[in-house]
Amino acid sequence: MSGQESTERYDSNAINEFTSALFRHAGLDEEKADSVAKILLSADMMGHVTHGLALVPWYLKEAQSGGMNRTGTPEVISDRGACVTWNGMRLPGAWLTEKAMTLALDRVGTYGTVTVVIADSHHIGALAAYLPRATERGYMALLACSTPSGAKVAPFGGRQAVFTPNPLAAGIPTDGDPILLDISSSITTVNRSKQMAREGQHFPHPWALDAGGEPTDDPSVVVSQGGTLLPVGGLDHGHKGYSWAILVEALTQGLGGFGRSDHPTGESLSVFLQVIDPTAFGGKAAFTRQTTWLTEACVNCPPRPGVDRVRIPGELALARQRTSRDHGVILSSSIVDGLRPLAVEAGLVMPMPL
Numbered sequence: 138m139s140g141q142e143s144t145e146r147y148d149s150n151a152i153n154e155f156t157s158a159l160f161r162h163a164g165l166d167e168e169k170a171d172s173v174a175k176i177l178l179s180a181d182m183m184g185h186v187t188h189g190l191a192l193v194p195w196y197l198k199e200a201q202s203g204g205m206n207r208t209g210t211p212e213v214i215s216d217r218g219a220c221v222t223w224n225g226m227r228l229p230g231a232w233l234t235e236k237a238m239t240l241a242l243d244r245v246g247t248y249g250t251v252t253v254v255i256a257d258s259h260h261i262g263a264l265a266a267y268l269p270r271a272t273e274r275g276y277m278a279l280l281a282c283s284t285p286s287g288a289k290v291a292p293f294g295g296r297q298a299v300f301t302p303n304p305l306a307a308g309i310p311t312d313g314d315p316i317l318l319d320i321s322s323s324i325t326t327v328n329r330s331k332q333m334a335r336e337g338q339h340f341p342h343p344w345a346l347d348a349g350g351e352p353t354d355d356p357s358v359v360v361s362q363g364g365t366l367l368p369v370g371g372l373d374h375g376h377k378g379y380s381w382a383i384l385v386e387a388l389t390q391g392l393g394g395f396g397r398s399d400h401p402t403g404e405s406l407s408v409f410l411q412v413i414d415p416t417a418f419g420g421k422a423a424f425t426r427q428t429t430w431l432t433e434a435c436v437n438c439p440p441r442p443g444v445d446r447v448r449i450p451g452e453l454a455l456a457r458q459r460t461s462r463d464h465g466v467i468l469s470s471s472i473v474d475g476l477r478p479l480a481v482e483a484g485l486v487m488p489m490p491l
Contacts, residue, residue, distance in 0.1 A: 145490035146465030153178050155488055156193060162483040163200045164207040169232040176231035180263035181468065182461035183454035187328035188263035190468065194475050204403050205229055205259040219248035222393060223255045230261030230406055238270055241412035245276060249417025255408040256393035265319035265454060268308030272315035275421055277413040278308040283389045285396040286405040290323045291365040293379035296350030298365045302326050303385035312429040317451025322381040323366040330356040465491045
């Protein structure tokens with residue numbers, strides 16, 4: 138968030154209900170509207186602002202144009218109890234992923250591990266927003282997605298985009314707060330690149346290649362000039378991010394049976410969700426003994442010069458989420474400016490800042 142952005146806070150419950158009402162007005166049923174609103178708002182509450190309420194105008198356009206199907210249910214391609222595959226029918230990704238999480242949580246006590254793969258979903262938002270539902274019950278969760286209808290990341294050594302950032306997230310229970318990972322196989326994301334390009338910012342380092350394959354720190358090259366994002370590791374060790382991207386595509390598109398080779402258009406996501414019950418393995422207490430020890434070892438690790446202390450992945454996101462619940466969620470002026478005309482169009486009153 139830039140220094141010129143608003144720091145006004147809004148009651149999270151009021152914003153959640155308002156956002157759900159926007160989606161209901163656009164034709165989503167109550168359950169789907171509530172899921173989408175919840176996941177987008179959760180992203181803002183955690184600080185993942187590029188994947189939060191800033192996406193509402195686009196989501197509504199997709200719903201109104203038919204790019205996102207507003208009604209219906211996923212088609213069950215396969216269900217073997219612990220292994221489930223759906224055709225998401227381009228339904229709201231937040232609702233589909235929440236529904237998949239509910240199914241996995243219902244069955245994991247029986248099977249120990251439950252995996253749900255969703256083909257042809259619409260956008261699912263910030264992966265970290267889904268994880269606490271599993272970790273608060275003592276389960277570990279893995280969540281990954283890819284977008285076979287798009288490409289902004291070149292394979293290591295190449296200069297033509299093949300992949301999307303292909304994030305992988307994990308929720309890991311401990312005796313205290315969970316460890317929450319939400320990381321992309323590219324150095325940065327497409328949405329972050331678009332935001333920086335709009336604001337006239339540059340990447341802090343050459344995180345991209347131009348159309349000719351030369352390194353650049355200009356995000357607009359990726360957004361509109363045929364450039365590509367570099368995989369994690371960049372020009373030096375980018376083979377690692379490249380390999381990671383391939384893994385995510387295999388877990389999502391490969392297991393889902395639908396992907397790039399089918400040449401989908403529009404917004405088509407492939408999703409992999411796995412929930413793991415530690416009691417089916419070495420035991421819950423044994424699991425959290427190890428994860429808690431690891432957390433404490435990292436936190437107590439002497440920091441390098443210029444670093445105040447070592448933090449745990451997800452620590453800041455959870456702290457921001459608590460602050461948002463207690464004192465209101467910060468919405469930037471650009472987000473608010475995007476929501477106000479939508480409220481007028483829907484005949485709704487947007488909540489006032491606290």
